[in-house]
Amino acid sequence: MTAPVTAAVVGGGTMGAGIAHVLLAAGSRVTVAEADAARASAAREAVARSLRKAEDRGKLDATAESLLARLSIVDTLAALPPAAELVVEAVPEDLSLKRRVLGEVAATCARAVLASNTSSLSITALAAGPAAERVVGMHFFNPVPVQQLVEIVTHEGLPASTLATVRGYAEALGKTVIEVRDSPGFATSRLGVAVGLEAIRMLEEGVASAADIDAGMRLGYGWPMGPLRLTDLVGLDVRLSIAEHLARELGDRFTPPDLLRNKVARGELGRKTGQGFFTWS
Structure with a gap:
């Protein structure tokens, strides 16, 4: 399976910038959402720095600048692309914050798989809403461009088709996938x-x-x-x-x-x- 054509990342910190990096490198058009203009600017610089470092090490198949041409940065969730196929939230480990973000993104991006990069919070609790069938755990590891593992966390309401889609996306990013049932701390x-x-x-x-x-x-x-x-x-x-x-x-x-x-x-x-x-x- 190929990487999503259009993807988004909510949160442009260390993890969010790394996730944006691997999506861009796999050929996706990526939008990163941050909370305000200052953080949006910092997120752009973090992604650019990561890509340029990879280019210097010969780890990219294209130039960093050509990949950055497919990166958009916004400072509101309403500005995320409605056609996004995958949205990864990478905001701080706060259940209420993550649920609010996923709820807003679900309304804006009606087709997207909604993946949480949480490392420990319950995916079942995060999926408690109208878009439960689209919510899945997609736990990347730091530094994202280097680490091979993605831990996909399932819940009882996750259709097999959504699981197959998100596994395909992770593998298209060059990652090895393990599947884990929702449990505190996962594996x-x-x-x-x-x-x-x-x-x-x-x-x-x-x-x-x-x-x-x-x-x-x-x-x-x-x-x-x-x-x-x-x-x-x-x-x-x-x-x-x-x-x-x-x-x-x-x-x-x-x-x-x-x-x-x-x-x-x-x-x-x-x-x-x-x-x-x-x-x-």
Whole structure:
């Protein structure tokens, strides 16, 4: 199957810009929606920077500038293309916000598959509305242009035809798909957070240094990146929010360690602030 001819991404942050990048590279015409003009401008620059970096590394089949010619940036959901075949929302992990966005997009883009890039929120809850048969989880991984995996999350009201369509779109982007039934944390976040929280507890207890804990997982288990460095990359605030959600849904084993809470309270959020479990330049 080919990539969607016309696609949209709601949210132009790190994940949204990466998703726009891979859609453009696969041949789609892409519209990115942000909340205001300033964020829209930042989103355009993020997509452009990502594409130019890929071009410099020989990872594109076309020039970055030719792909950017198919990118539109808007600052209202009403300006999304009505003919869009796929809309991916990549807004912050807030259930009410995501439901509002999906509801507005469903009315504007009446044909589109409505995919949520959530890493932990219930797809069943997100699909609770008039367009439930078009809502699906489409969990990309950071950095989107590099990571091969897309986790497709189903729910009981998802038709087989919609599932087949979104799987085809993901594979057309060069991704490998796993299918997961809607469950707290799905497969990847649930396992990733469990290991990440235990690594933080080990650091908190003085079992080993952050560098040595990560080296143990890289060299002993073949992880490309240790769990603490990965937490820095994801964002300690994001990891904390997911852990709190999983603790509510699955129990105390996902209760966030005090070390994680304290770092977030101090603004040590990882790479994006320059300090997390490691110092970033």
